[in-house]
Amino acid sequence: MIASIRTGLKSQKTAAICAVVLAILFLLSILAPWIAPHDPIHVNLALKLQSPSWDYPLGTDHLGRCNLSRLLYGSRISLGFASVIFISSLLIGLVIGTFSGYRGGITDQVLMRFSEGVMAFPSLVLVLGLVGIFGPGLPQVILAMVMVQWVYYARMFRGMVLSLREKNFIAAARISGSSQWTIIRRHMIPNVLPPIVVMGTLEIGWAIMDIAALSFLGLGIQPPSPEWGSMIHEGKSYIRSNPELMLYPGMMILIIVMTFNILGEALSEHFGVQRRYGKDGAR
Amino acid sequence: MGGFIGKRLLAVIPIFFFATLLAFLLIQLSPVDPAEAYLTAAHIHPTEELLEQKRHEFGLDQPLFVQYAQTIMKMCRLDFGTSYISNEPVWQEIALRMPATLQLAFSSIALAVIVSIPIGFLAAVYKNSVFDHLSRVLAYVGASIPQFWLGYLLIYFFSVKLDLLPVQGRGSWAHLVLPSLTLALGLIAIYSRLLRASVLEQLQEPYVLYARTRGIKEKIILVKHVLKIAISPMLTGLGMNLGKLLAGTIITEEVFSWPGFGRYFIEAIFNRDIPVIQAYVLISACLFIVCNLIIDLLQMYLDPRISWKGRSSH
Numbered sequence: 001m002i003a004s005i006r007t008g009l010k011s012q013k014t015a016a017i018c019a020v021v022l023a024i025l026f027l028l029s030i031l032a033p034w035i036a037p038h039d040p041i042h043v044n045l046a047l048k049l050q051s052p053s054w055d056y057p058l059g060t061d062h063l064g065r066c067n068l069s070r071l072l073y074g075s076r077i078s079l080g081f082a083s084v085i086f087i088s089s090l091l092i093g094l095v096i097g098t099f100s101g102y103r104g105g106i107t108d109q110v111l112m113r114f115s116e117g118v119m120a121f122p123s124l125v126l127v128l129g130l131v132g133i134f135g136p137g138l139p140q141v142i143l144a145m146v147m148v149q150w151v152y153y154a155r156m157f158r159g160m161v162l163s164l165r166e167k168n169f170i171a172a173a174r175i176s177g178s179s180q181w182t183i184i185r186r187h188m189i190p191n192v193l194p195p196i197v198v199m200g201t202l203e204i205g206w207a208i209m210d211i212a213a214l215s216f217l218g219l220g221i222q223p224p225s226p227e228w229g230s231m232i233h234e235g236k237s238y239i240r241s242n243p244e245l246m247l248y249p250g251m252m253i254l255i256i257v258m259t260f261n262i263l264g265e266a267l268s269e270h271f272g273v274q275r276r277y278g279k280d281g282a283r
Numbered sequence: 284m285g286g287f288i289g290k291r292l293l294a295v296i297p298i299f300f301f302a303t304l305l306a307f308l309l310i311q312l313s314p315v316d317p318a319e320a321y322l323t324a325a326h327i328h329p330t331e332e333l334l335e336q337k338r339h340e341f342g343l344d345q346p347l348f349v350q351y352a353q354t355i356m357k358m359c360r361l362d363f364g365t366s367y368i369s370n371e372p373v374w375q376e377i378a379l380r381m382p383a384t385l386q387l388a389f390s391s392i393a394l395a396v397i398v399s400i401p402i403g404f405l406a407a408v409y410k411n412s413v414f415d416h417l418s419r420v421l422a423y424v425g426a427s428i429p430q431f432w433l434g435y436l437l438i439y440f441f442s443v444k445l446d447l448l449p450v451q452g453r454g455s456w457a458h459l460v461l462p463s464l465t466l467a468l469g470l471i472a473i474y475s476r477l478l479r480a481s482v483l484e485q486l487q488e489p490y491v492l493y494a495r496t497r498g499i500k501e502k503i504i505l506v507k508h509v510l511k512i513a514i515s516p517m518l519t520g521l522g523m524n525l526g527k528l529l530a531g532t533i534i535t536e537e538v539f540s541w542p543g544f545g546r547y548f549i550e551a552i553f554n555r556d557i558p559v560i561q562a563y564v565l566i567s568a569c570l571f572i573v574c575n576l577i578i579d580l581l582q583m584y585l586d587p588r589i590s591w592k593g594r595s596s597h
Contacts, residue, residue: 132557133557213430249432261427
């Protein structure tokens with residue numbers, strides 16, 4: 001008993017620390033235009049590959065751009081687009097999954113078979129395949145990632161609805177004359193929130209990693225945008241003389257993804273939600 | 284037991300069907316006209332007449348369902364069409380690059396297993412010790428580190444600073460070390476945690492208590508009984524992480540200029556070489572499905588209880 005309370009407190013403490021770190025990162029990304037010392041894409045070849053100074057706290061890159069400003073603006077891109085991908089796939093999954101679980105029958109069968117088809121692929125491979133078809137570029141990458149991700153949410157919501165619809169309070173609501181949509185909105189959605197919070201935390205971390213990986217491969221966000229993955233891609237040519245060019249952005253990705261992962265785990269412990277290993281494996 | 288195998292095999296068929304259908308429809312979304320791409324690749328000026336002729340030759344004037352059936356039939360004969368870029372049969376190009384990718388994948392799985400068994404086992408036995416905490420940190424870092432960055436970090440330390448290992452390419456054993464390590468770290472993170480959890484779970488079992496009361500040495504209980512059983516879930520982990528591994532080979536091959544299948548795929552994406560993209564997606568889905576099937580069967584062979592637990596119901 002005491003042990004379980006202790007782990008509970010510990011996971012709360014971890015969650016709080018992670019939340020603070022993420023809040024700072026979010027704040028930095030929102031405030032980037034005001035706190036960044038320089039324009040992140042302003043090229044000044046006279047100042048290329050400078051070491052850190054008061055004017056350029058982290059030095060400059062091979063085109064004389066301010067490293068610190070690029071990192072700050074990079075957090076904007078990563079967090080922003082990861083959130084966009086997360087929210088859109090969540091909403092699509094929510095609507096389709098809930099509907100399919102609630103209706104059952106043919107609709108449900110089609111969704112299940114379709115999602116199994118999607119899950120037969122490692123998700124990054126499918127995203128790459130879609131990008132290959134649509135052509136490289138940021139909108140295509142976002143579209144491809146949403147097209148793959150929503151399926152996992154839809155399955156999760158469907159499963160929850162199926163287990164919830166058997167519950168007595170749903171039956172009571174139905175008997176008392178609530179409409180289908182009222183039942184879904186008032187009784188089902190509040191019950192499914194904790195798993196979503198857990199899944200979402202892990203999902204945003206993964207999305208940041210995938211966006212960076214695609215940009216690194218040259219398929220996502222194109223230069224001169226200060227995206228972390230493409231910064232590593234540009235920095236790798238200077239690995240002998242200026243390794244910090246690729247060290248900084250990678251460090252940022254590591255910190256942010258790790259924080260999301262630890263937070264996700266702490267939250268899942270807190271809410272008593274099982275992590276989905278299936279999805280983990282698909283990456 | 285035979286019934287279980289039969290059911291498991293039958294369950295693969297619809298998944299296979301939908302996966303291939305998906306890959307096929309994906310190609311249909313492509314704005315590239317295969318006939319035109321083919322003619323351009325062959326340096327023939329595409330006139331309307333030639334295009335019609337090629338479309339007929341490729342079966343593009345057939346209904347979609349017929350085209351799908353033909354694609355599957357061809358796939359079974361390993362005919363994935365010809366590359367738009369090199370004009371060579373896609374399968375030939377893939378067969379040329381496959382050994383490099385398989386070598387990389389197997390060596391990193393081997394490395395991951397060799398490293399994660401002692402880590403996971405000791406972390407469980409010495410639960411909450413310094414070692415356990417260190418292994419937890421390793422797991423978090425391994426799960427969160429971007430593979431492409433890890434690759435360059437390793438290059439920086441081992442090739443640039445220490446000048447011990449070659450930076451890029453394939454050839455000697457030394458070339459294999461850094462790419463395998465890059466690919467293995469993420470797997471080590473997962474496997475060591477899986478093994479730790481499964482050893483801890485086994486330690487709660489009554490047979491451990493009986494063995495202890497019978498006065499069997501702790502070392503023998505741990506290694507001969509607990510570890511032997513606890514390793515089984517790692518197999519499932521292996522199956523579930525094949526996708527991660529596959530995606531990982533793409534990135535690792537790109538970082539280390541490893542002449543494999545994944546790098547060829549990225550090249551194809553840049554060149555809009557649709558037959559190659561389709562082949563990669565199809566082959567990776569098939570590999571994924573088949574490997575998971577093999578692992579399921581292998582696990583059932585190792586632990587016959589699984590088949591009686593009604594796992595065949597899904």
